[in-house]
Amino acid sequence: MKNKSTINGVKWNAINSIASQASTVITGVVLMRLLSPDAFGLIGMITVFTGFLKMLKDSGLGVSLIYKKDLTKYDKDTVFWFNFVFGLLLSIIFFFSSGFLADYYDEPELNNLIKVFSLTFVFSSLSGVHGPLLKKHLQYKKIFMANITSIVVSSILTIIAAFSNFGVWSLVILHLSASIIYTINLYFVSDYRPSFNFSKDILKSHFDYSLPVLGTKSFNYLTRNADNFFIGSLLGSQALGYYSRAFFFVNMPIQKISNIIGSILFPSLSLKKxxxxxxxxxxxxMNMTAFITFPLIGGLIVLSEPFVVGIFGEQWKPMVLTLQILSILTLFESVFVFTTSIFYAHGATKLYFRLSVIYGLYNIVAFYIGSLYSIEAVAGLLLIGYILFMFPKLYYAGKLIDLRILEIFKILKSHFIINFIVMFLVYVASIFLLHKISMIILLIIGIATYLILFTIISLLMNKKDLLIFIDNLKKVIIEKG
Structure with missing residues (x-):
């Protein structure tokens, strides 16, 4: 029975993840057609801070609720009231910081935007216990219903606002309405109702578990979002709008694919020493992922201009080069991300943490230096840093399982060669057709050409691995079905 609940939970968690991401992408495309890059940049300036403050608000207590075995009503109530009071405090602090942040960024419009945005802390704090409890009991179907409803309703409200010329306020409506609706939905689907119980000792016991989690999350957040902070500070809202949207559209789907494949191929890695x-x-x-991500990313690199202009509009054309640079980074990351599991599975977490600290510190410096010049410089330095970090990461992960770096590139060699040939051919064809047909038609022709050439050349150069990949894919579909 427990196994059945686990499988059901995994299924609904996957459905929730895919559906929410798909809805977010669709809404994002529509809004990018209606709103300016400046609007997304202004919200990016705000979410740099709200994302970090929301993480502090949770303080890892949600994770503590999930993993504590003998959970009492006092545990739930103590965490609930701490979350609420702390969320209210953060809301007040952020509200009164609006003037300072508006002056710092030299964006007067931020003043009122931040004041309204600060309300999200209060609403999100009210669901800080309900969500983790549903996860603890693997009730992911309820989470899915609460989440997808909030996304769909808030997206509709936002698109209506954007059509009605609300501008950047449309994005504020998106975040605020999603937070309110999600919180209300969780109350309906959850059995938990808070009472006026509080214990300092219980709170301390949860902090003993959650603070190390918070420390790691805080460091990771700062190193991963320093680019948005420096770009917003030094290059302005428009540049941040281009960069943040490029990063989102190149990173989100590829990361999702890698996570899904990782969950399939590494379910019991920690048990296999x-x-x-x-x-x-x-x-x-790596081999299975490359069959999916390499053609996707390769196609995005050579068809980035028709993709951006055809889908989002001419106003987003300046983000093309940044999208291409970040795509190259994501190509490497999509296959090498799995080495992280090797460090964890073989008990080398301290070594991995040291490597991550060095990489994180490099990123902070690189983001600052790049932001003195352009978003392309930021993306370029991020790519250089990943490549520099990639080799020691592969080396030390390889030592743990007797795997040489050359063995890894031997597996991936055919993928690089095949996709480079296809990219070259599609690029030449797109140059010939550019300005002769519309961007959206060029994009459709380019995608079809890439897929046909990729399939033909793969059958000629890598037929064995392609057939193995197709066979594995069939097994995955059958097992998931």
Whole structure:
């Protein structure tokens, strides 16, 4: 029965993830057609701070609720009231910081935007216990219903506002309405109702567990979002709008694919201490992922202009080069991300943390230096940093499972060669057709051409691995079905 609940939970969690991301992408495309890059940049300036403050608000207490075995009503109520009071405090602080932040960014419009945005802390704090409790009991279907409803309704409200010329306020409506609706939905689907109970000792016991989690999350957040902060500060809202949208559209779908494949191929990696098994799993994950992500990213690189202009409009054309640079980074990241599981599975978490600290510190410096020049410079330095970090990461992960870096690139060699050939051919064809047909038609022709050429050349140069990939894909679909 427990196994059935786990499988059902995994299924609904996957459905929730895919549906919410799909809805977010669709809404994002519509809004990018209606709103200016400046609007997205202004919201990006705000979410740099709200994202960090929301993480502080949770303080890892949600994770503590999930993993504590003997959970009492006092545990739930204590965490609930702490979240609420702390969320209210953050809302007040952020509200009265609006003038300072508006002056710092030299964006007067931020003043009122931040004041309204600060309300999200109050509403999100009211669901800080309900969500984790549903996850604890694997009730992901309820989470899905609450989440997808909030996304759909808030998206509709936002699109209506954008059509009605609300401008940047449309995006404020998106965030605020999603937070309110999600909180209300969780109250309907959850059995938990708060009472006036509070215990300092219980709160301390949860903090003992959650603070190390908070420390790691805080460091990761700062290193991953320093680019938005520096770009907003030094290059302005329009530049941040271009950069943030480019990063979102190149990173989100590829990351999702890698996560799904990782969850399929690494379900029991932590139980398999055998180096050969771990090595085969890692290489299999990389090989399978490359079959999906390399053509997707390769196509995006050579068709970035028709993709951006055809889908989002001419006003977004300045983000093309940034999108291409970030796509190259994501190409590497999509297959090498799995090495992280090797560090965790073989108990080398301290080594991985040290590597991550060095990489994170490099990123902060690189983001600042790049922001002195352009968003393309930021993306370029981010790519250089990832490549520099990639080799020691592969080396140390390889040492744990007796895997040499050359073995990894041997597995991926055919993928690089095939996609480089296809990219070259599609690029030449797109140059010939550019300005002769509309961008959206060029994009459709380009995608079809890439897929046809990729399939033909793969059958000629890498037929064995392609057939193995198709066979594995069929097994995954059958198992998931």
């Amino acid at each position: 055998d180096k050969k098994q771990s090595k085969n799993l890692l290489l299999n994950a």
